Amino acid sequence: MRSIYRDHRLRLLSAATAIALLTLTSGGAAAPDAWRVEVSVVPGQSGGTDPSTFEEVVRREFAQLDPNDAHCPSTCVLSTTLVRLNTEPSGNLVTASCSVSATLREQRSGSIRAVLRGRARASDGKVRAARTRQAVMEAAVHSALSRLETPRP
Secondary structure, three states, rough: OHHHHHEEEEHHHHHHHHHHHHHHHHHOOHHHHHEEEEEEEEOOOOOOOOHHHHHHHHHHHHHHHHOOOOOOOOOEEEEEEEEEEEEEEEOEEEEEEEEEEEEEOOOOOEEEEEEEEEEEEEEEEEHHHHHHHHHHHHHHHHHHHHEEOOOOO
16 A cells, blocks of 8 residues: 555656656746737628728737736637627717637647637717727727736736
8 A cells, every 4th residue: 555655656756847847948938939819800790890900909919918828838829809899879979899809729739728808898079980999999909818918016
């Protein structure tokens, strides 16, 4: 019985040592190029927004982040989707709302590491409707992707 207990302890010690060595040799952090960003738009829900505009917003926001490598220590794929972008006029105002969804998964295994969602809503004058739509999209993307960032002390 003692030999079985000792064998389990030795296996656990070997596994812990191997993990520690892998962490030290890899630097413990994923390189910035270890993240791949994919962007899509749900057909018919973008309110006429060009998908390249949404892709530009996502890539710009992701470039400003300092991603927390604990979310995905290996090569990751961040799939971001514009779920809905609506504009509703009401008198002299226009109200824009946006919903964004993102999935973080490991490239090799396909394991889902995180599912993120962001929403935003704003109202402004009709003359600034295009800018309001853009600002709401940026805020929704920021809301979703900011959860990937390393917490600051």
